[in-house]
Amino acid sequence: xxxxxxxxxxxxxxxxxxxxxxxxxxxxxxxxxxxxxxxxxxxxxxxxxxxxxxxxxxxxxxxxxxxxxxxxxxxxxxxxxxxxxxxxxxxxxxxxxxxxxxxxxxxxxxxxxxxxxxxxxxxxxxxxxxxxxxxxxxxxxxxxxxxxxxxxxxxxxxxxxxxxxxxxxxxxxxxxxxxxxxxxxxxxxxxxxxxxxxxxxxxxxxxxxxxxxxxxxxxxxxxxxxxxxxxxxxxxxxxxxxxxxxxxxxxxxxxxxxxxxxxxxxxxxxxxxxxxxxxxxxxxxxxxxxxxxxxxxxxxxxxxxxxxxxxxxxxxxxxxxxxxx
Amino acid sequence: xxxxxxxxxxxxxxxxxxxxxxxxxxxxxxxxxxxxxxxxxxxxxxxxxxxxxxxxxxxxxxxxxxxxxxxxxxxxxxxxxxxxxxxxxxxxxxxxxxxxxxxxxxxxxxxxxxxxxxxxxxxxxxxxxxxxxxxxxxxxxxxxxxxxxxxxxxxxxxxxxxxxxxxxxxxxxxxxxxxxxxxxxxxxxxxxxxxxxxxxxxxxxxxxxxxxxxxxxxxxxxxxxxxxxxxxxxxxxxxxxxx
Numbered sequence: 001x002x003x004x005x006x007x008x009x010x011x012x013x014x015x016x017x018x019x020x021x022x023x024x025x026x027x028x029x030x031x032x033x034x035x036x037x038x039x040x041x042x043x044x045x046x047x048x049x050x051x052x053x054x055x056x057x058x059x060x061x062x063x064x065x066x067x068x069x070x071x072x073x074x075x076x077x078x079x080x081x082x083x084x085x086x087x088x089x090x091x092x093x094x095x096x097x098x099x100x101x102x103x104x105x106x107x108x109x110x111x112x113x114x115x116x117x118x119x120x121x122x123x124x125x126x127x128x129x130x131x132x133x134x135x136x137x138x139x140x141x142x143x144x145x146x147x148x149x150x151x152x153x154x155x156x157x158x159x160x161x162x163x164x165x166x167x168x169x170x171x172x173x174x175x176x177x178x179x180x181x182x183x184x185x186x187x188x189x190x191x192x193x194x195x196x197x198x199x200x201x202x203x204x205x206x207x208x209x210x211x212x213x214x215x216x217x218x219x220x221x222x223x224x225x226x227x228x229x230x231x232x233x234x235x236x237x238x239x240x241x242x243x244x245x246x247x248x249x250x251x252x253x254x255x256x257x258x259x260x261x262x263x264x265x266x267x268x269x270x271x272x273x274x275x276x277x278x279x280x281x282x283x284x285x286x287x288x289x290x291x292x293x294x295x296x297x298x299x300x301x302x303x304x305x306x307x308x309x310x311x312x313x314x315x316x317x318x319x320x321x322x323x324x325x
Numbered sequence: 326x327x328x329x330x331x332x333x334x335x336x337x338x339x340x341x342x343x344x345x346x347x348x349x350x351x352x353x354x355x356x357x358x359x360x361x362x363x364x365x366x367x368x369x370x371x372x373x374x375x376x377x378x379x380x381x382x383x384x385x386x387x388x389x390x391x392x393x394x395x396x397x398x399x400x401x402x403x404x405x406x407x408x409x410x411x412x413x414x415x416x417x418x419x420x421x422x423x424x425x426x427x428x429x430x431x432x433x434x435x436x437x438x439x440x441x442x443x444x445x446x447x448x449x450x451x452x453x454x455x456x457x458x459x460x461x462x463x464x465x466x467x468x469x470x471x472x473x474x475x476x477x478x479x480x481x482x483x484x485x486x487x488x489x490x491x492x493x494x495x496x497x498x499x500x501x502x503x504x505x506x507x508x509x510x511x512x513x514x515x516x517x518x519x520x521x522x523x524x525x526x527x528x529x530x531x532x533x534x535x536x537x538x539x540x541x542x543x544x545x546x547x548x549x550x551x552x553x554x555x556x557x558x559x560x561x562x563x564x565x566x567x568x
Binding site: 190200 | 400401416425428429430432433
């Protein structure tokens with residue numbers, strides 16, 4: 001019965017997502033829907049590393065920006081069509097992440113956070129500095145993949161493209177969570193040394209998770225490039241994008257498949273609301289920061305575990321069990 | 326005489342540049358035998374296990390596992406060669422289920438059917454593991470967690486298991502259960518090298534006892550004889566040996 005209601009809820013969610021572009025009353029809400037899906041896809045991708053291994057990367061916007069620029073450059077400089085550009089760029093970014101990961105995931109905790117921030121700063125400087133290739137701080141214009149579509153139709157198409165990407169990332173997360181690989185990653189999250197002593201190849205597993213996470217974030221970045229068609233290095237390599245991935249995942253619950261999606265469904269529309277209500281102020285940033293503080297203080301495991309605890313009280317080892325142990 | 330599965334020969338080891346903790350220590354463990362290391366704090370008991378399991382490289386001496394010199398090998402390499410180490414305190418993955426914890430013990434086994442058979446075997450050996458198979462390990466009592474650790478250690482069907490203070494923090498009844506499980510391991514042919522503060526209880530279970538002092542074996546012999554040895558009572562067991 002419990003499973004039946006879960007499946008019914010899932011089916012309703014999928015149906016609502018598929019119907020969303022047809023039922024929203026205006027173009028802006030369709031745009032907000034695309035943006036929310038993009039954030040949900042990036043946060044779920046981030047969670048392949050953060051959720052399974054506990055390694056908190058604030059620098060995943062490096063992969064978002066590289067994916068976006070890679071796609072744009074392959075189209076403008078190499079003359080590739082959009083699909084090979086998108087996939088080729090993401091694969092190169094994943095390879096880059098694997099190479100960086102070999103060094104980056106050797107450090108843990110706060111040191112890893114700092115390394116991840118350094119990565120996004122370096123990629124930002126590289127793209128801005130390599131003016132002849134990337135256009136530098138003036139940015140890069142990307143050709144439209146669908147030149148025959150108007151703005152609204154383009155939002156429509158990208159809604160389903162981002163939805164497809166989100167589904168792909170969530171399926172990947174789901175498969176990992178049920179695999180031997182996922183068990184190894186979770187063991188790393190709890191106690192890396194202990195995991196290693198049991199034969200878990202911790203370094204290889206972390207690098208793979210890092211690269212896989214980067215692959216999907218790069219795909220999201222590439223889709224963003226195709227959707228927005230104007231790349232500003234300050235935005236796509238912004239540490240804020242990486243921070244949003246962390247915030248959304250933490251808010252929903254990093255240990256759950258639907259956690260980052262739930263976080264995105266709250267944070268992205270809230271951000272848009274602040275922009276609409278208050279204009280181009282920095283209030284949405286302050287609100288995001290406050291939300292992050294509140295989540296860490298009061299719901300460190302996120303909304304889903306907190307809600308689950310409300311529904312069913314946690315199982316505790318009883319005195320009888322202690323005695324029988 | 327049974328086959329020697331683990332031989333620690335003339336080990337010298339220490340941490341960093343500090344003075345040696347082990348000073349020419351030698352111990353052998355035979356198949357199906359429980360060898361217990363007792364001694365005062367700082368005698369080097371846990372260090373012996375750390376060197377044997379590859380967590381600490383010795384400065385000199387050798388570790389021989391089933392006839393093969395494995396000195397300096399990594400813990401994972403020793404694991405696949407049949408040496409498991411159950412660390413001091415509770416070392417379950419607290420947020421994972423009992424099933425996940427136990428199956429992680431067989432992580433290097435790629436054959437799913439073999440892994441399932443071994444899981445069934447450890448469930449038979451440790452019934453509480455089977456009963457709490459789907460429970461979160463961190464919610465189990467201390468004694469239950471210890472049995473999960475034992476079960477995990479046996480998933481690779483090791484020839485020798487190193488146990489570091491398995492009764493630490495457990496009440497007397499749970500301690501009894503833990504020692505019963507050690508006895509069970511011996512009956513299944515597994516050799517056990519045991520470090521234990523509860524010297525009297527450990528010697529009652531062990532076949533051979535070694536009393537460590539200043540990083541070397543001070544007295545060794547049949548465990549039952551050691552229990553009656555007045556030197557041991559005076560030096561390390563307080564009034565225990567007289568009991």
